[in-house]
Amino acid sequence: MASSSKNDLVVNRLLNARLEEGGGADELPPQNMLPSHQHLRQVGHLHEDENGHAPDPAPSATENLQPSNTAGRLHNWQATKTTVKERLSFLFNNEILCDVHFVVGKGANQQIIPAHKFVLSVGSAVFDAMFNGVLATKSNEVELPDVEPAAFLHLLKFLYSDEVRIGPESVMTTLYTAKKYAVAALEEHCVDFLKSNLGTDNAFLLLTQARLFDEPQLAALCLEMIDKNTADALNAEGFTDIDQDTLNAVLERDTLRIREAKIFSAVLRWSEAECLRRQLPVTPGNQRTVLGRAFNAIRFPLMSVEEFAMGPAQSGLLDDREIVQLFLYFTVNPKPNVGFLDTPRCCMTGKDLTVNRFPQTESRWGYSGTTDRIRFTVGQRIFVVGFGLYGSYFGPSEYEVHLQIIHLATKKICGSNTTTFCSDGTDDTFRAMFKEPVEILPNTSYIASAKLKGMDSYYGTKGLRRVTVDCNNGEKVVFQFSYAAGNNNGTSVEDGQIPAIIFYI
Structure with missing residues (x-):
């Protein structure tokens, strides 16, 4: 008999013995x-x-x-x-x-x-x-x-x-x-x-957990998601469940891509939920109390006077002196100190991108109080932070310009700013910026509008109806330009002002 067979026989005998001893198989x-x-x-x-x-x-x-x-x-x-x-x-x-x-x-x-x-x-x-x-x-x-x-x-x-x-x-x-x-x-x-699995629906929840468990890398990713998709993140169900320290950390950021009036509305919802958590009546006084220093992180001066009048001024959270001071801030110069930050939330992360619609320039283009306008759509959501505009061909000159982006279907003004820019006499474009990023939704028609005061300028020719912008991350953003009906100072797809739109993805 082979050695392995002997070993098997020994093992089987031992196993059988243990089974008999223990009462059976x-x-x-x-x-x-x-x-x-x-x-x-x-x-x-x-x-x-x-x-x-x-x-x-x-x-x-x-x-x-x-x-x-x-x-x-x-x-x-x-x-x-x-x-x-x-x-x-x-x-x-x-x-x-x-x-x-x-x-x-x-x-x-x-x-x-x-x-x-x-x-x-x-x-x-x-x-x-x-x-x-x-x-x-x-x-x-x-x-x-x-x-x-x-x-x-x-x-x-x-x-x-x-x-x-x-x-x-x-x-x-x-x-x-x-x-x-x-x-x-x-x-x-x-x-x-x-x-x-990070998304806009759970970014605030995961941010709270990342801070609790001391996971800085995860927290940074959550904040980046909130920066790029602020409106969706604030509207998510989990936003009202975050703790006060997390709320403070988010409101102090300069990189949120949303109108300040919408931030105020979201903060109101959070304060209502916090009052209920603390078993307090939901009153303006209690809401301001539970917000603490988060209330002072709301940048009321960034709102338009209409947004302020329709929202915060009627909320009961501001006292009479604060309301008067803020109305003065919106209407007089020099502007009074109101105790709230007025730093624009447009310091976005990454590098801005520019779409240029004219391959050539000519002279000259005049201004007599009429607005230059062009209609555009884009294939994905972006955030417009300003326009590139032509300046004087006579030499260095300063322009005053009123910028607007208008939602075509509703005629709603999505963003506006009155600012100045200086040109150096070349046919380059010069940046005129909004105070805050303007959210542009995909496949939606908008009007880019610029009302300039200044000397005659260069203008663009042989304009393109479709322009694709290559991004650093490999994405492609497609713009479509078309004629904006009405008084547009002659600007069209083929010729005119507003040669560039500056944006972030």
Whole structure:
């Protein structure tokens, strides 16, 4: 008989002897050594994949210990696991060789989870200190009331098998647990998951969590998302749930791409929710109180007098002196000190882009109080911050200009500013800027308008109806220009003023 056959015979005799001693192959392990049915259902439900779906449950302790037709299956489970990873994975959430139990969570959601000190100590310095340090625990039962059972199971699954099972419902609690037990690799997986699922609908929620868990990289991405999509982020359901420090941090930014009147409306909604959280009546006085210094971060001077009169002036949050001072700010020069910032929120991140619609220039173009206008649409949402305009061909000169962008269908003025620019006598274009970025929606018609006062200037010829701008990130922004009906000082697609639009994506 071959040597391997002898060994098999010896193993089988030993296994048969143990089975006879223990009462037969049909006897199951005691029930207190197995997870409850409820626990098994919870594990199956909470182990989500990256898409938030529950995969097939991992083999439970019952499945691992259930005897099969082969007598050796119950006791010789090692023979079916050919790698270290398979053997360790089999021990996950399993009573076999277990030497510690964790009482995780509290109340109705509390679970008792078995584990193995050696595996945990190898994967976490915190567990190593807990079990092997100078102040190591002597108990074989550890209570973790501040940890969610699902998150703790995600942590153990990673320590036993390197598998990452997180979804939208559990990622934040798993991140907390990974940080608590210093499992940096799982923490990184959680942050990567959050980055890949970051959107305008959850940017404020994730920003709050990133600040709470001290994740500066994630916080920076959230702020960038809010900067580029301010209106959508402020309108998201989670905005009113953020804490006051997060609100302050956002309102202090110069890079928000939205009208100040809309910021005020969003802040009002937040203050109402905060009053309810503090169980206070929703009154103007209480709203201002709960806002604290966030109220002073609202830049009322950036509003138009109409926006201020229709909103903040009637809200009850400002006192009579503040209302009078702000109305004076809008109507007189020199402007009084009103106690609120007037720094424009147009310091956008990245480099601005310019669309140029004229390949050639000619002279001369005159001004007699009539507005130059051109109609345009764009293929994606952008933020216009100014126009490029032609200046004098007689030499250096200064111009006063009133800029506007008008929504064609509603005739609503989306942005306006009265400013000046200086030209140097060349046929270059010169920048005239809005105080705030003007949001331009895709496939929507707008009128670009510029009313100039100054000397005759250069003008553009052989204009283009369609211009594509290549961006640094590989995107392409397509502009369509067409004739703006009405009094337009002669500006058209083919000839005239407003040769360039300056924007951010």
